Amino acid sequence: MSNENSKIPVEKLGTGIEGFDLISQGGLPKGRTTLITGTAGSAKTVFAAQFLAEGIRKSNEPGVFVTFEEHPSEIRKNLLSMNWHIQEWEEQNLWRFVDASPQPGHETIESGEFDLGALLARIEYAVRSIGAQRISIDSLGAVFTLFNNATLVRAELRRLSAALKGMGITALMTAERTQEFGEIARFGVEEFVADNVIILRNVLEAEKRRRTIEILKFRGTTHQKGEYPFTVLPDQGIIIIPLSAIELKQRSSDMRVPSGSPEMDRMCGGGFFRDSLILVSGATGCGKTLMTAEFIHGGAKKGEKCLLFAYEESREQLLRNANGWGIDFEALERNNQLRMVCAYPESAGLEDHLIAIKREIDSFKPDRVAVDSVSAMERVGTNRGFREFMISLASFVKHREIPGMFTATTATLMGGPSVTESHFSSITDTIILLRYVEMLGEMRRGVTVLKMRGSMHEKDIREFTIDHQGMHIGKPFRNIVGILTGKPEYLNMESMDRISGMFQD
């Protein structure tokens, strides 16, 4: 490379694949070749096709697809499920196939010297004929299986790579790997065809499949490091969840919104902040769903739109329970003030849930969001996957600058930490604990505001009761300690006096 060239930074071409341009800090290196490798079923072909499809859909850039494995008719059919109408694009000269797939029934033998000049000529012709700016080649491993002489194929692929560079086209080549961890690709293709390598993984972890994408290297330019989870959706293709690429740049607001319970508003120093995340933690049955119902009701009374994701109860159960507290969810729905999305956590993977949540929020545009409960999602993914889910969800809601209430069920009846809390507590602004309190052979309920960022809040643990009008927060528990640790104990007057005396000036 000449001195002058090295002064020009590597330009990037936005792929349009959701999340990819964020983790790659702008897209694929423009005018260069990028190798994308993965085991069988790791979505290499989808990625390669989507690179072209998004180019056409988002920036009207024509693309060429070179296929060595599947026949174009199969690719057209398979990708129709993504809602990519390749045939129409072909008619509009936006997409062109170079078909190098094996011809069934055609016997092929080798005799003497040859080169892949025909392939090169066809690619050049296809690129020229539609003015292509993107090209995908799927896959290099298949080229090796077509010929006996691997050395020759290697030399020819190097020639192809150089020719692509000469055309100034941004290229994506796929290659197979046999293991998720180990050599980058079969036949060592990364050594000679590409300056840039991306790895797709599809790892089986604790009986669950987890797809990730990693940019291994981009020569001469920057990118985010490490693995990022992604999913493949039927009508959208690959969606990458750019977890640690998420920026903490949301604005902060002093505006308060009602929690739905006047007493809770008082405990929080005047209501929740408009752009805050509220975690409600408590054992099963101690009033978490009620708090979300109050939260929704409080918003609705102000004329706000609320979105509720319910992962523990069906729509009918929710309606009935809310009715029992004097809240008419059905009427709110009719007013378009409430949308309930009920799903069974196991019905999809965490990534798919996350994307479904985002889509609902984007389409309904709520003024507040509640998720009851996020801890139900613990069952669906691995620990790491769940952590990523929580962070991603939290950041997404925050960016909308709306309040979000998330509930978490504690593992034991008397409280104690849950996985959700340990992953989530540092990114939430407000934590409300609901606890059972055993008193003289009776179960009572206690509520306290453990944390409230940027505001004074009450430190008391107050008793609350539930009746047909909802939640009523009463007086603080005074002569009892150990509620939070799950071991409540009475104090007699003597020790009460002693303890309060300890902290006096």
Place this chain on the structure above:
Amino acid sequence: MNDVGLYQFRLYVVGDTPSGQRARDNFKRIQEYLLPDEVQLEVVDILKAPERAEVDRIIAVPTLVRVAPPPAFKIIGDLSDSAHLRTFFAIAEEGKDKLSVQL
């Protein structure tokens, strides 16, 4: 064109290259010894007619395609490996006696 017994071949090349020329020369020898008289050979230059290569899915050059009679087959290379070719043509023509012919 499609008379019974007519042999049709198509040779794909890219421009005028030594290997393309060798393939033509070698084909002539094969024709002389192994094939009947009525043989048509069409030479296709992919630089001039890239869309033709698309139909036969040609990626290597030179490539010889037997168009007729069926079954169709492809021979990749400059046709210089005569021992290999002899066996292949002999079997393809079911003329085992031709195996003894020296190229």
